Amino acid sequence: MTFTRPSFRHPSQPTNSLGYSRSDYEGTISTLCAGCGHDSISNAIIQACFEIPVEPHKVVKMSGIGCSSKTPAYYLGKSHGFNSVHGRMPSIATGANMANRDLIYLGVSGDGDTASIGMGQFIHVLRRDLNMTYVVMNNGCYGLTKGQDSATADKGSKSKKGAPNPFESIDLCELAIQLGAGFVGRGFSGDKQQLVPLLKAAMSHEGIAFLDVISPCVTFNNTSGSTKSYQYVRDHIEATGTFDFIPLQQEILTQYEEGTTQAVTMHDGSVIYLHKNANSPDVTNRRKSMDILEAEKEKGRLLTGILFLDPESSDTHEILATSLSPLNTLTETELCPGSAALQKINERLR
Amino acid sequence: MKPTQTENPEYFHNVIDCQYACPAHTPVPEYIRLISDGRYDDAYMINWVSNVFPGILGRICDRPCEPACRRGRIEKEPVAICRLKRVAADNKDSIKNRLPSVPTAKNGKKIALIGGGPASLTVARDLLPLGYQVDLYDNQAAAGGFIRTQVPSFRLPAEVLNEEVNYILDMGVTCHFNHYVRSLKAMLDKGYDAIFIGTGAPRGRDLPELPGRKEGDAYIHVGIDWLAAVLYRHVARIGKRVLVLGGGNTAMDCCRTARRLGGEDVRVVVRSPRTEMKASPWEIEDALHEDVPVIDNHVPLEFVVEKGRLVGMRFDRVVGRLDENGRRKLASTGEEPVFMPCDEVLLAVGQQNAFPWIEKDLGLQFTQKGLPLLNEITHQSTLKQVFFAGDAAFGPRNVITAVAQGHQAAISIDLFCQGEDLGNRPHPKVNLFGQKMGYHEWLYESQVTDDKRQAVSVIEKVKSLKDRLLEVELGFDKEKGHKEARRCLNCDVQTIFIAQTCIECDACVDICPVTCINFLADGEETDLRSRLQIPAENLSQSLYVSPPLPTGRIMVKDENVCLHCGLCAERCPTASWEMLKFTYHSAQAGDK
């Protein structure tokens, strides 16, 4: 029985500028079904964190319940984590983020965890623009409970059970754009070349960055009638255009020809270069982004890439003008500023 | 790049680094697994078939397999392949009933073997079961060649040597010992169907031009002659202060033997830098452990003889410099010569071939270097019924090379005697065998242990220096043997990719601990090597390349550090990776 992974890694495994190897971002061996898309996303997260690079102990990974929500065990073994109850990842993330704004918040969830039981939490975390990256591993079903159709299953799509889904589906990206997320993207677990930069760019965004990642459930929803199968996604995938993500620390080496790219500078100083061609849509305009999503859907295409980008949105801390330092660093002096300060506050309320 | 042709048996053979590096292509991982299962007899026989002398080689093999071993590429030290061979030999029961039977009805062909070293003995072992009559001629009192007369007993006890030599002699070799062959012509006239020459490289190099050589002759000895004299007890003592010149394994055996015959201040002096010494690292270590310093960058200038007695030697200090052609040359530092006092000197500065007994007019041609002109594959000389192998063929090497060449010569002799084309050689016997038992279960132990190379116990130094017959290394006990065996990565269990069923889910890419597997756009080999997630820089290991997949990409696996852990096959949802055990047995005489 092999439930362990050898501890050896490639002898020429590179290190990043912080001195960490990719293996420093790994977790335990996955117990998901062999071939599950979620495992690929886990590995894309490992790769993105290695490449950015982030310090493992500065990251908080959170999740709800589901196969997707089990994945934090499989990456970032040296980071903080919280596995909440079903659909409640956003409130846990909100609490943690309010307490310590200096950490990097990465939440993962499933389409069931987000679009069914957690819908109420999801829309509010979007509205509040919490500074976090929110990843949905979207397989169109409840994998953990044996593959029931989820709210993102397309109308008419057939899972292993065989009955076509009779209900309308929810497009989580449209919802996110509508509710004010400043970074919205869609990826596919089977395309790390796109997914890793998407994750990196999302994690550089201040405010909520939402990523819907199509992630086939090989066991219950990878059938020929399913619109979330490897085959279907590969046949219907379309990208908004390619982009380069240049993190803050990195020198910009490539020269782009005038008019072929659009540079968007993120809050932390990183730059996203959106490459344009004749049919690449403008993704910095909310209305147009919604339109293009609808238009592609009408054509039966699945649009991926960065779908909407507005680095100027303000996050919950800014909106609420909260403490600039993490709560655990506040001492008695700041917390009990004395009677003079109390006096002042009372004056204001008179 | 062209998709890999795994039908070519050499592709998977190359993945089994140790077996590929072994001149006799011993199926190493197969015997190592048998040792970890405690099946010592079976492990011994796998060895015996391939390399003829498992107990001997388990002690003194030059171990070309170990620097090649994959484990040495993923951590500090390779699997102790050689010592594991000894574990099999030490722990086996009697294997006599497993030795091949020799037919009583002979095939009517008579072969002469000149020299009784490992090369000749291998030829005898391969040909006797086929019905050949074999006559062996050697100038020594017993068979074994240099491994009897040169390799000291503290490295190879006589019982071990006798046991394995006798397995062969008992198959029915007609031995003519103490018989120096003085004339090849006379041998040819005896009417043998073929003659095999395995006379080694029996002449030790001297330094005849060095001043004082003649005057000090009584105190200066050629190393290999001296070692033989020690074996035959013609020499029982040596002076207290001994200088050993030379940096090869002979020098190491000379200095360690000298320590056992009364040498107290024994030094090895070499011309070139320490890093260029020819001796195996472990032999140098053993000498250092026995308090023999190695003094490098010293070129001998003269033997200093006073009143007819050797009192010491003078050396010039040198440094290695590159000349205008980029070759390393030793240049004097210009300092005063160094004087080292000594009572005796042992010369271990090289070995030469010598064939004074082969008449020049027989049609047997020699190269400019004085070696017989041979076909490198068939080992046939320019006299079509005369074959060479071992040190006599291509110059001094080691036992395992002599064995491997002996197998080739035996194949040729058999083909020759049967009137067949020598180029029409038998193919290796290969097989692929599925290892899957269940979802996570395999026929082999797929888990990779983190254990470090086991240290071997040795006998106490004070004891061993008193008795040159006492074996120094004690070998691994069963437990250590088992632990060490589990370090083997089963490189013969091959990963096989089935492109037709792959859905490109990346599961194998994600699980592979050593980042071997890649899915990417096609390209030429050098381009592909550079574009892998971790570039494939070890050119001795192949890229395993698939035909194009539905997305247009190809699967490229760098075989270099694959752990053969089977996780790719466990994680693949469509069973597009298979783990198949590849067996490769080199052809031997009589195989079709």
Ligand SMILES: Cc1cc2nc3c(=O)[nH]c(=O)nc-3n(C[C@H](O)[C@H](O)[C@H](O)COP(=O)(O)OP(=O)(O)OC[C@H]3O[C@@H](n4cnc5c(N)ncnc54)[C@H](O)[C@@H]3O)c2cc1C
């Ligand atoms: C000091 C020393 C230590 C060594 N240690 C190792 C070691 O640790 N590991 C290793 O792998 N190798 C070692 N070697 C090398 C190894 O011994 C040889 O490579 C190997 O024995 C070669 O085998 P062979 O069959 O070709 O010839 P040999 O073993 O040399 O046998 C040739 C035989 O032919 C006899 N002979 C020669 N001419 C005639 C003739 N005209 N008539 C009759 N008989 C004749 C010789 O006396 C000898 O017995 C060592 C060599 C030396 C010198």
Ligand SMILES: Cc1ncc(C[n+]2csc(CCOP(=O)(O)OP(=O)(O)O)c2C)c(N)n1
């Ligand atoms: C409060 C609550 N209700 C229901 C469940 C049962 N349940 C567990 S996982 C799951 C759905 C998970 O679906 P999704 O989030 O899409 O994850 P997937 O397994 O598909 O990755 C449900 C309904 C639960 N664990 N807790």
Ligand code: SF4
């Ligand atoms: S049930 Fe589906 S979602 Fe869950 S691990 Fe298996 S393949 Fe992945």
Ligand code: SF4
């Ligand atoms: S790990 Fe085992 S099979 Fe692989 S090269 Fe080393 S000894 Fe041979």
Ligand code: SF4
């Ligand atoms: S795990 Fe199997 S199906 Fe998936 S990419 Fe690897 S070989 Fe292909």
Ligand SMILES: [Mg+2]
């Ligand atoms: Mg789901």
